Amino acid sequence: MTIQKADYVRHPHDIIVAVLKASRLKTASKVGDHYDTTVQCTCEDCELTDVLCNGESVLASGRITVIPGKLISFNFPSFEDTNACVYLGVFKKDDRLYKKILAVIETVTITTMEVIGTPKDGEQFEHHVHFSCDNDCSVEKVSVNGIPLETNTRRSSSVGSIAFYEVVESSVIIRITEYSNAYEGVYQAVFSTSEGPVTKNILEIKLGENL
Known part of the structure; x- marks a missing residue:
């Protein structure tokens, strides 16, 4: 696996990190349960353009939607293991794209990670x-x-x-x-x-x- 460094920001004091904030969600859900929650993110002069799971956009599925005011809704009427994922938000600022973890959802809760x-x-x-x-x-x-x-x-x-x-x-x-x-x-x-x-x-x- 090869990942380009350009899509990631390393230093926490970098201006992009300072203005791009999201309350990362860490949770678990049982298969078959109804799961519904929101994550809020804020950034100055930037746009949330996509949400990725396993490298693929998930906005078209209708289960994850962007609400005006930079709220991201996660709504799974019947949770499946395929919904367990590290969800990345793709933000555009000054013609560059940046990725930030929005949510980490797993199938079952573990005591320690x-x-x-x-x-x-x-x-x-x-x-x-x-x-x-x-x-x-x-x-x-x-x-x-x-x-x-x-x-x-x-x-x-x-x-x-x-x-x-x-x-x-x-x-x-x-x-x-x-x-x-x-x-x-x-x-x-x-x-x-x-x-x-x-x-x-x-x-x-x-x-x-x-x-």
């Missing part, structure tokens, strides 16, 4: 996430901010910053060949279980946290 600080740019990164299931389960995919990571067996041999994952027994191992701020954000895993797919937040890399 580890939050770690950002490694140094250019360093190799490796992190082990342990998991357990009541019954047999397997990891179908892992993503960061809705963008799928490659698996260790399928990753490309291209030069540059590549993020991929490997599943070893009851651990998901996330590796990045050369860390960059493009990999900040929330990592989710989709588990295949006897009751269907289950999406869980497993890790967050966050600027300002202590390593």
Whole structure:
């Protein structure tokens, strides 16, 4: 997976971060439940142009709408695991596009999700996430901010910053060949279980946290 740095803002004191604010939603919903909430965002002289889930626009579905006054409504009459996602808002300011996490929705609540600080740019990164299931389960995919990571067996041999994952027994191992701020954000895993797919937040890399 290769992500362009231009779409992300690293330093919290940058003027774009100062004027672009959103009350990030972190929540969970059971499959089949009615889910309805709103997220508010504010920015000076900018426009919210789109909302993405897994890299695709979700505004056309009608489940997520932008209300005048920069309110984003999330309304799922019958919540499905495919609705569990890291939702990114796309903002336009001065002919440039910026992305910011608006909501992180998962299928079931977990007691802890580890939050770690950002490694140094250019360093190799490796992190082990342990998991357990009541019954047999397997990891179908892992993503960061809705963008799928490659698996260790399928990753490309291209030069540059590549993020991929490997599943070893009851651990998901996330590796990045050369860390960059493009990999900040929330990592989710989709588990295949006897009751269907289950999406869980497993890790967050966050600027300002202590390593």
